[in-house]
Amino acid sequence: MAASHRTARVVSPVRPRFDVAVWSYMRWSGVLLIPLAFGHLAIMHLINNVHVIDACFVYYRWAMVGWRVYDALLLWLAYIHGLLGLRYVIDDYVHQPGLRRGLKGLAVVLGVALLTVGSVALVGGVRVTELPGGC
Amino acid sequence: MKVKLRVQRFNPERDARPWWAEYEVEVEDTDRVLDALNYVKWHIDDSLTYRRSCAHGVCGSDAMRINGANHLACKVLIRDVVTDGGTITVQPLMGLPVIKDLVVDQGPFFQKYRQILPYLINDEPPPARERLQSPEERARFDDTTKCIMCGACTTACPSFWANGEYIGPAAIVQAHRFIFDSRDRGAADRLRVLNEWFGVWRCRTIFNCTMACPRGIQVTRAIEEVKALLRSGKLG
Ligand code: SF4
Ligand code: FES
Numbered sequence: 001m002a003a004s005h006r007t008a009r010v011v012s013p014v015r016p017r018f019d020v021a022v023w024s025y026m027r028w029s030g031v032l033l034i035p036l037a038f039g040h041l042a043i044m045h046l047i048n049n050v051h052v053i054d055a056c057f058v059y060y061r062w063a064m065v066g067w068r069v070y071d072a073l074l075l076w077l078a079y080i081h082g083l084l085g086l087r088y089v090i091d092d093y094v095h096q097p098g099l100r101r102g103l104k105g106l107a108v109v110l111g112v113a114l115l116t117v118g119s120v121a122l123v124g125g126v127r128v129t130e131l132p133g134g135c
Numbered sequence: 136m137k138v139k140l141r142v143q144r145f146n147p148e149r150d151a152r153p154w155w156a157e158y159e160v161e162v163e164d165t166d167r168v169l170d171a172l173n174y175v176k177w178h179i180d181d182s183l184t185y186r187r188s189c190a191h192g193v194c195g196s197d198a199m200r201i202n203g204a205n206h207l208a209c210k211v212l213i214r215d216v217v218t219d220g221g222t223i224t225v226q227p228l229m230g231l232p233v234i235k236d237l238v239v240d241q242g243p244f245f246q247k248y249r250q251i252l253p254y255l256i257n258d259e260p261p262p263a264r265e266r267l268q269s270p271e272e273r274a275r276f277d278d279t280t281k282c283i284m285c286g287a288c289t290t291a292c293p294s295f296w297a298n299g300e301y302i303g304p305a306a307i308v309q310a311h312r313f314i315f316d317s318r319d320r321g322a323a324d325r326l327r328v329l330n331e332w333f334g335v336w337r338c339r340t341i342f343n344c345t346m347a348c349p350r351g352i353q354v355t356r357a358i359e360e361v362k363a364l365l366r367s368g369k370l371g
Contacts, residue, residue, distance in 0.1 A: 011322045013368040019336040020366050088339070091332065092297040 022084055029077040036074045056135035059126040068122055075118045083111045136164055138217055140171050142183065143226040144236050153233070156180070164214035168201055168223065172208060172237075185237035192349060195285030199237050200226040205287035205347040228290035230299060244286050247302045250328055251310035256321025266318045276315040279308045279357050281350045288344035288354050294337045301337040302329070304344035304354045311357040314364065326365055335362050 014020075044053065061067045086107050094100040140160050145153040158175045169187055176183045185208070187197040192210040199208055202216050202224055216223055231239035257266070282305065289295050289303035310329060314322045329335045335358055344354035364370065 009322075009370040011326060011364070011368055011370055014323070014326045014330045014365055016330075019330065019332070023336060023362060024366065088337075091337070092294065095298070095300075 022087075026081060026084060029081045032073070033077055033081065036070070036077065039070075040074055055126050055131055059128075059131060059135065062122075062125050068125075072119070072122050075122070076115065079111065079115055079118070083107060136162060136213075136217075137221060138162055138171065138213060139220070139222045140175060141222060141224040142172075142175070142236070143224075144183070145227075145233050146182075146235055147233075156183075162213050164212070164217070166213050167209055168206070168211050168213060168216065168225065169197060169208040171213065171223070172225070183237075184235045193283060195283035198228055198285040198287040198290070198349070200228060205291045207285060207287070207349040210349050228286060230290045230292075230296045231286070239290075241286060243299065244289060244303070244305070245284075247289075247306040248284065248309060250302060251306050251313075251325050252321055252328075253309045253313065255313065255316070255319055256324065257318060258320065268317055272317040275317070276312050278352055279312040279315075281352055282308050282312065283350060284309075285349060287347040287349055288352075291343040291347035292338075293341055293343065294339055298333075298337065300333045302331075302334050304338070304358060307335055307338075307358050307361055308352060308354055311361055314361065315370070322364075322370060326361075329361055330365055335365065338362075 048057070062071075087104060090100055090103050090107070094103055138160055140158045142156050142158065143153050144150075144156045158179055160171045160174050160179075162171050162174070169190060172183065172185055172187075176185075185197065185199070187209060188194040189196075190209045192207050195207070197208040198205055200206075201208065201211060202218065205228065206216070208225075213223070225237065227233050227237045227239050231241065231244060234240050284305060286305060288308070289305045292301070292304055295301045295303050307329065310325045313319045314325055338355075338358050340355060340359070342355050344358075345352075345356070348354050
């Protein structure tokens with residue numbers, strides 16, 4: 001009898017899939033964040049600097065929708081990547097089940113709040129009345 | 136050559152905390168650290184306590200922390216670990232409770248081993264002779280068959296240090312050995328365990344396990360293969 005030459009066996013997909021999704025997300029967002037974060041660093045800290053960057057700078061930058069998409073991607077990818085990282089840290093170091101759940105809940109609430117603030121700013125843009133003279 | 140052996144000692148019946156003992160030992164540079172420990176036990180201080188059995192890197196009982204990295208004392212040569220000053224530090228494995236001196240409680244470690252069902256699972260009626268397997272199918276899990284359950288990998292893992300509930304690299308290596316065996320049908324059961332929050336997802340790809348393994352097993356690779364399988368659901 002010849003040995004069976006199976007090329008692929010399917011094992012029933014394991015549930016829940018949440019950690020599988022998190023794992024994939026961490027990798028994909030990580031890869032995307034490399035150019036996004038370094039691009040941001042270059043524009044905001046190397047090419048320009050804190051003395052140049054004011055509401056006027058942001059107004060003109062965000063006038064181009066592409067930059068808003070860039071910033072939105074950076075905000076969401078990085079923030080969720082960070083929150084999921086925090087989840088790992090909490091699971092690693094907090095060993096009391098109640099406290100662990102509480103801290104994770106708190107992280108989600110604060111995370112959603114900050115993501116909302118960031119998103120509102122991105123959509124709303126800079127108020128023209130707030131712009132400095134000569135802008 | 137003369138080496139100074141600094142051994143972390145602890146006797147729960149006497150000591151409030153671990154302390155360092157120092158022994159001057161005359162050794163060959165091609166001797167193993169176990170030879171130096173044996174010399175201390177046989178000629179200097181017979182209360183020094185450690186596990187060893189085969190003395191040839193097969194049984195896995197003498198994994199310990201030598202100069203800050205996990206090794207089998209019976210496999211690592213003096214010349215490969217000795218520092219410039221001629222000192223070698225020896226400590227028990229980290230992350231498991233110390234019973235005495237270099238002996239740790241392996242109970243929690245083997246508890247995790249049992250969780251991944253470390254035996255062939257196959258309810259299909261057995262063939263007249265043996266369950267045949269092609270050389271390629273055998274090669275698929277060859278690396279993880281080499282594991283001797285010494286615990287060097289799991290106790291070198293920072294994730295395990297932080298959270299002792301993590302099932303740990305050794306158990307995952309053992310699970311890999313059966314999951315990727317073409318004769319086995321228990322993959323789904325094992326994957327269910329490894330998908331738990333204390334399973335493979337606690338691995339942060341730090342690679343300490345791979346560096347620690349005295350058998351040269353690509354431990355991190357095995358763990359990543361299990362993660363990839365959890366994602367795809369397809370056994371290649
Ligand atoms: S994988 Fe290597 S280090 Fe880990 S228990 Fe097996 S032999 Fe020891
Ligand atoms: S004594 Fe058996 S592996 Fe070292």
